[in-house]
Amino acid sequence: MAQILLVDDDLGFLEATTELLELLEHTVVSASTVAQAQQAAAGRSFDHVILDLIMPDGSGLHVLDSIKNRDQTSVTLVTGHPSVKSIVKDLYGPNISYLIKPIDLAQLQSLFATDDSDHELDTALHFGHLVGESAPMQKLYQMIERVSKTQANVLLMGESGVGKEVVASAIHAATNPKGGFVPANCGAFTRDLISSELFGHEKGAFTGATHRKAGLFELADKGTLFLDEITEMPIDQQPNLLRVLETHKVTRLGATSSIDVDCRVVSATNRSEMDIAEQGCLREDLYFRLAVFPVHIPPLRQRVDDIPLLIEYFLAAFNRQYKASAKIDPKDMARLQAYDWPGNIRELRHAVHRAFIMADPDTQLLVLPDDLSSPFSKVGDQKHAGITVGKTVEDVERELIESTLEHLDGDKKKAAEMLGVSLKTLYNRLNSYAEE
Amino acid sequence: MSSDTQRLFHDVRNPLNNISVNAELGKLTLERTNDTEKAVVIFERILQECRRCDEVLTELRDQLVSGEQPSAVSSTHPGDDT
Numbered sequence: 001m002a003q004i005l006l007v008d009d010d011l012g013f014l015e016a017t018t019e020l021l022e023l024l025e026h027t028v029v030s031a032s033t034v035a036q037a038q039q040a041a042a043g044r045s046f047d048h049v050i051l052d053l054i055m056p057d058g059s060g061l062h063v064l065d066s067i068k069n070r071d072q073t074s075v076t077l078v079t080g081h082p083s084v085k086s087i088v089k090d091l092y093g094p095n096i097s098y099l100i101k102p103i104d105l106a107q108l109q110s111l112f113a114t115d116d117s118d119h120e121l122d123t124a125l126h127f128g129h130l131v132g133e134s135a136p137m138q139k140l141y142q143m144i145e146r147v148s149k150t151q152a153n154v155l156l157m158g159e160s161g162v163g164k165e166v167v168a169s170a171i172h173a174a175t176n177p178k179g180g181f182v183p184a185n186c187g188a189f190t191r192d193l194i195s196s197e198l199f200g201h202e203k204g205a206f207t208g209a210t211h212r213k214a215g216l217f218e219l220a221d222k223g224t225l226f227l228d229e230i231t232e233m234p235i236d237q238q239p240n241l242l243r244v245l246e247t248h249k250v251t252r253l254g255a256t257s258s259i260d261v262d263c264r265v266v267s268a269t270n271r272s273e274m275d276i277a278e279q280g281c282l283r284e285d286l287y288f289r290l291a292v293f294p295v296h297i298p299p300l301r302q303r304v305d306d307i308p309l310l311i312e313y314f315l316a317a318f319n320r321q322y323k324a325s326a327k328i329d330p331k332d333m334a335r336l337q338a339y340d341w342p343g344n345i346r347e348l349r350h351a352v353h354r355a356f357i358m359a360d361p362d363t364q365l366l367v368l369p370d371d372l373s374s375p376f377s378k379v380g381d382q383k384h385a386g387i388t389v390g391k392t393v394e395d396v397e398r399e400l401i402e403s404t405l406e407h408l409d410g411d412k413k414k415a416a417e418m419l420g421v422s423l424k425t426l427y428n429r430l431n432s433y434a435e436e
Numbered sequence: 437m438s439s440d441t442q443r444l445f446h447d448v449r450n451p452l453n454n455i456s457v458n459a460e461l462g463k464l465t466l467e468r469t470n471d472t473e474k475a476v477v478i479f480e481r482i483l484q485e486c487r488r489c490d491e492v493l494t495e496l497r498d499q500l501v502s503g504e505q506p507s508a509v510s511s512t513h514p515g516d517d518t
Binding site: 010012013016017019020023024080101102103104105108 | 446449450451452453454455456457458460461463464465468469478481484485
């Protein structure tokens, strides 16, 4: 069973093919214009996209940009003549198949026949998006299952790279709503445009507003609005968001009347509840509206059992994308599992991708770098050198004195000055270390 | 071949394609669900697409008779559509 996006402007073809694919037990989303397809595809994942290349409102290939898992989607073009193949192949690479009109069942089925391996891959996905069988993930699945039956807003919390947007997509998929999944990053909006992005605007509402524009809340109607990095939203803009959440009504900038909106808001932050409260980056009233159902996504180091599954998943995706058959040596697998992944799944995916590019062309085995740690994790290490939870104040002080002395080539007088203690105190400390 | 004639060649393939897809759909519907009401709807669609086909072919014939030498057709290749 595959998730298919079907785009064609011939309504007769669209209807019959949708029914045919559904009879073959696939899930089909159909669209008759590029704009409609882009809206339907926004932020969603599809296994297959079947497209008419030339549409009345532009090239069907524009639809591909809207699809979330572009890497893992097979693209099929519906064409009247095989000669279009060679042209498109040059433009969009080899990972494209064709349906030549007149289309029959055998042609359609051949699209899915080669996908047996993907099938196994897909069944391992929870809610169509999540990989992992570890205990923390089972707990997460249970929470997604429960919240999907309600309309509650969800606040996702977790370190950078744990896959907050993927979890948001999973919640959307589990809910199976009529509307789409609309992702947005609050950190990416400019201060001036954030209201217009979220709530839309009328033509002429401000300088440069040449067209009427629907806001993200409207686009997500009957679906899910995902607000990433919610704590980056300027504090003075937060009351506007709060008002929409409370009233379920949006007023476009410059409009005189409001529009009803009905969507689940899933927001995300990499800060902890403690940080949010202490740093005041989120108004308390807004926090309670957004975090009706708070969900913590575990960091990768707490679910090391899932690392092999994730590696196999990414590797299969890269193999499919590049039509390769790279494998991983069990020794390398163990090495990847032993590393603590401060950048979480994003870092793991990057590492697999890099090793895939470096793979030995003869043995088809992935080649890992000598040092797995990323430059970002090293910066973090240095900053926190010496200060880790569980050390005593005495230990830290001793480390500080010793490294200061080392830095000053053992000059005790200068070291005492730098540390802001008397020379006598410094000697006392050093004597006590010598006695230990 | 004139662009109008080329367009008609392209246009005739669309109803033909819909006949093909609906015929497969009808076959599968009867095989799997035995839903005869649905099958009747599908056959009606096929007939409609046949009429569309006929209209395009009539137009194509008129084009060729009035404007172009029939030999022009065989010297071109219908490879420029989608």
